[in-house]
Amino acid sequence: MRDDRTGDIGAGTSALRTVVGEDGGTMSGRADALLWDRVKRRLRTELGEDVFSSWFARVEFESADGATVTLSVPTRFLKSWIQAHYQEKLLTLWAADLASVRRVELIVRGASRPRVQPKTDKPAVTTQGAPAPAVAPTAAAAPAAMAAPRMENDAAGSPVDPRLSFETFCEGAANRVAYAAARAVAESISGRPTPFNPLYIHAGVGRGKTHLLHAIAQAARRADPNRRIVYLTAEHFMFRFVAALKNQSAIAFKEGLREIDLLLIDDLQFLQGKSVQQEFCHTLNALIDGARQVVVAADRPAADLETLDERVRSRLRGGVAFEIGAPELDLRRHILATRYAVAKAQNPGLDIPETILEYVAQSVVSNGRDLEGALNRLVAQWQFTNQAVTMASAEVTLRDLIGAREPRRVKIEDIQKVVASHYNVSKADLLSSRRTRTIVRPRQIAMYLSKTLTPRSLPEIGRRFGGRDHTTVLHAVRKVEELMQGDxxxxxEIELLKRMIDE
Structure with a gap:
């Protein structure tokens, strides 16, 4: 039985030979329309009519020149959304018809459109995959290769935001060690082993781990333009691997990954699937054994990534791990001052009193992203009301971030996670029957904190710690109280743990 899709591809490829030169020259309008119509049909089939109508109905074909296909959209928002969610799918579908395609570029339609401009001998400099910078104007002039480190093979990476550089990163006590390690990796010489391999950075949301990965990619590219650098989210890695399997190009995908000089993986906690994790483990081993640098970021210590294959966790634990903590007061002030300076440059006349900025720095303590969100709200309030920002109006604008927020309800699982991370043991160790001193003391402290910070009964706490008897919990509580009196x-240390848990 004839496969319609295969026949369709074959017919399209045959037709293209009549209009595309051997050197991959510009296609005719007829071939352009033929390919774009075929890509749209497959998008509609794979994504469904609703998704296609929402995101692709207004996408238009502009040009296809050599390895680059250019599409246009009517709004910047639509461009950013498609780049973030569907750019790799577009590239896969185009490459299925035309193997020379290595890049799909999205532009916003405006007064000047590329296809109506007169041709010049100079190729246009474009930036792939990164939204237009809104904060750091100097980053707009970054070279395209620096804005989106990539490889000319199946291991092409996720977009890198040129705004997220070391220059725009706010350093403080909570992130200083991770920041120093990131700079050391970025400035290292390609091919030479470093003491930070793999470098593992973990932190809660909004504390700067993704910023550091983007900064490493850009600084490493500046230091050595020939260095092969790939930044990938875990989701992107999974998609690329599955797509390679479907396209029967898994070998090329694997070989491409193993040729990388610097691999950066973000949001590792989302890596799912046995075969995907196995391939990631093989890639990790091959790169590290070959003196290639690997940097990984996740939202928790490697030992707590319980859905991750034990071999991967073991390899990550064999490297160097640094945590980015909640920003301290001085760092929060620094973040606000930096972002406020940018906001003033973009909004002449903006005036937010120092006392209000200090109020925000004192009150929003969880992460830098919340701080930026609070400042953005105050700027928007000033823009939309055309009135001065006062303490009273700021309290109303930020009440869900500050005043109206209810006290956090602590869970036993949160306590176990913080204690395990602090004492460098796993959660499984806390729940086990092991009686070594390195396990018993953290377990007793976790039980003590569970009794003092939660309303749970002794029997329930015992059940949460591996089915222990309530008398064991009571003994642990009394033991810790006794030790605290003389130590x-x-x-x-326990007060510090309480603050960490409350954050």
């Missing part, structure tokens, strides 16, 4: 260092 001031332990008492301060």
């Amino acid at each position: 001031r260092t332990l008492a301060e």
Whole structure:
């Protein structure tokens, strides 16, 4: 039985030979329309009519020249959304028909459109996959290769935002060590082993781990333009691997990954699937054994990534891990001052009193993203009301971030996670029957904190710690209280754990 899709591709490829030169020259309008119509039909089939109508109905074909296909959209928002969610799918569908395609570029239609401009001998400089910078104007002039490190093979990476550089990163006590390690990796010489391999950075949301990965990619590219650098989210890695399997190009995908000099993987906690994790493990081993640098970021320590293959966790634990903590007061002030300076440059006349900025720095303590969100709200309030920002109006604008927020309800699972991370043991160790001192003391402290910070009963706490008896929990509570009376260092350590849990 004849496969319609295969026949369709074959017919399209045959037709293209009559209009595309051997050197991959510009296609005729007829061939352009033929390919774009075929790509749209497949998008409609794979995504469904509703999704296609929402995101692709207004996408238009502009040009296809050599390895680059250019599409246009009517709005910047639509461009950003398609780049973030569907750019790789577009590239895969185009490459299925025309193997020379290595890049799909999206532009916003405006007064000047590329296809009506007169041709010149100079190729246009474009930036793939990164939204137009709104904060750091100097980043707009970054070379295209720096804005989107990529490889000319099946291992092409996710877009890198030129705004997220070391220059725009706010350094403080909470992130200083991770920041220094990131700079050392970016400035290292390609091919030479570093003491930070793999470098593992973990932190809660909005604390700057993704910013550091983007900054490493850009700084490493500046230091050595020939260095092969790929930044990938875990989701992107999974998609590329599955697509390679479907396209029967898995070998090329694997070989491409193993040729990378610097691999950056973000949001590792989302890596799912046995075969995907196995391939990631093989890639990790091959790169590290070959003195290639790997940097990984996730939202928790490697030991707590319980859905991740144990071999991957073990390899990550064999490297160097740094945590980015909640920003301290001085860092929060620095973040606000930096972002406020940018906002003033973009909004002449903006005036937010120092006392209000200090109020925000004192009150929004969880992460830098919330701080930026609070400042953005105040700027929007000033823009939309055309009135001065006062303390009273700021309290109303930020009440869901500050005043109206209810006290956080602590869970036993949160306590176990924080204690395990602090003492460098796993959650499984806390719940196990092991009786070594390195496990018993953290377990007793976790039980003590569960009794003092939650309303749970002793029997319920015992059940949450591996089915232990309530008398075991009571003994742990009394033991920790006794130790705290004679050990001031332990008492301060437990107070620190309480603050970490409350954050």
